[in-house]
Amino acid sequence: MSVQEVLPFNGLASEQSGPFRADHLLVAEMVKPGSKVLDVGCGDGDLLQLLETRGIDGRGIELSREGVNRCVAKGLAVVQGDADTDLVNYPDDAFDYVILSQTLQATRQPKIVLENLLRIGRRAIVSFPNFGFWRMRLQLLIGGHMPRTENLPASWYDTSNIHFCTIKDFVELCDEIHVKMERAEALDLYGRPLRLRLPWWVWNLFGEQGVFLLTRGQGK
């Protein structure tokens, strides 16, 4: 997969608009109205609420009991569960989209989780922090310590993020398991998409996170 195959970003306001996070707005924009969505690792349900305002039938899985209860108290259809162990309980093609937002790096088996996403959903939307981001690299290169950022403030010994990767790593994994990228975006530190069509290495360096719309590839 080369960057030329990736569709350029088009049209979303780059400013923070309203109460919703910019990366959530980008994800929501990738989902066709009227579709059925599973949000894996849905946290407090902010993305699900955003999707609901757009007439999307959303469900969620969340690991933390507090998060689940806040979601259910908001009237969202969310169950307590673990992406690593509970996705196997969902049947094939149960959803139009399965979303894994900022959670891939916290799973024990990212590859199996990714395969499950695209078994349960016809499409998957995956976002994750890019460990190739220049500030990460700089902290490791100059500071000589494990990187910490505003969005990833935990120390190495108490982080739940056990499988960090770079945008480049992720693209390679998608190739390896024959997952097709319909669309890719890199977001800056403020969750705004990098607007220019740039080569992969630039995204890998300047994207603070990557957001990918995936479908099942051929040849599997």
Place this chain on the structure above:
Amino acid sequence: MVGVKSVPSPAISADDRSHEVDHPSSEVALFGADQPLRLDCGVDLTPFQIAYKTYGELNADRSNAVLICHALTGDQHVANVHPVTGKSGWWETLVGPGRPLDPARYFIICSNVIGGCMGSTGPASINPATGKVWGLDFPVITIPDMVRAQAMLIDRLGIDTLFAVVGGSMGGMQVLQWTAAYPARVYSALAIACSTRHSAQNIAFHELGRQAVMADPDWHNGAYADRGIHPHRGLAVARMAAHITYLSDAALHRKFGRRMQDRELPTFSFDADFQVESYLRYQGSSFVERFDANSYLYLTRAMDYFDIAGDHGGVLAKAFAGIETRFCVVSFTSDWLFPTSESRALVHALNASSARVSFAEIETDRGHDAFLLDVPEFFDISRAFLQSAGKARGLTGKND
């Protein structure tokens, strides 16, 4: 749950209890020979009656009806003073003005289950064929039988689809049976502290309780009513054992510890030296004043037989295939009678059926009984679930 300070026992006589069996202080629906209740055991029960209470008004398009299913020893008196005990309704924490189930908004129905002893036909009722109390001649009933009878009542009330079916413990089993048997008639389902099948441990506890009843010489093979007596002692022991399973080690320790009851030192006897003993004895003795021993045998048996997957080729998800009902499943961390793992198995099956399901586990040390107690997080979740379902259903209320 009643505190350890002994509440003055209301003046209840056996007459109050037996009077309620045939002449309940609530509405009664009679079903004659033309409408028998077809039981799982193969018997047609006829005639029979269902005692029920309603709260609130049915709206014009009949879309705001909520059915509450009561637990093992509950009854239809959800939110009014109990006619036998004089205590307030058993679920006034959830049902009432300003509560998640507000009669200003919903038409709330609760019926005594078939096999019960508060006005619906059960082993304590008169068998019209003999003119005597049914006793053990009453056919064995199941959870699906209870639900079938409720569906007949709902038909009688002219309601096609229930906005919600709500219940905890045995009531939760009925909720799940409703969704499995009549999915199109249940818009939303709130199943609390329950399971799709009764576990071996729970069957074991029930067997213990039944054996305690049957070991009471006053039981007389279930024919005690003819002799004008009641196996109080056996039933009280059954209730005491069961009551322990409704609590938790932590809750018992917090409430009672090893504290003594009205004394400083042990009496070196088998008196209720400890507060926890006194509390359990009170639970046992107050229970027998309002409950029929044979009814206890039949209802515990119904729970034991409950196994939705077993009724669907062993695959739980099949019971809910294609269902459009909105589910909310709630469990409590310290509930060891219906532990969270049971709710999780249900949720997995619902997910596999692509059902719309919410599942919350509530942190509390109050055990299985938590669903009857004041647990704010549980109410918040119940309220939000019902409100969002109401919005989807097009129900409008003044609280919106």
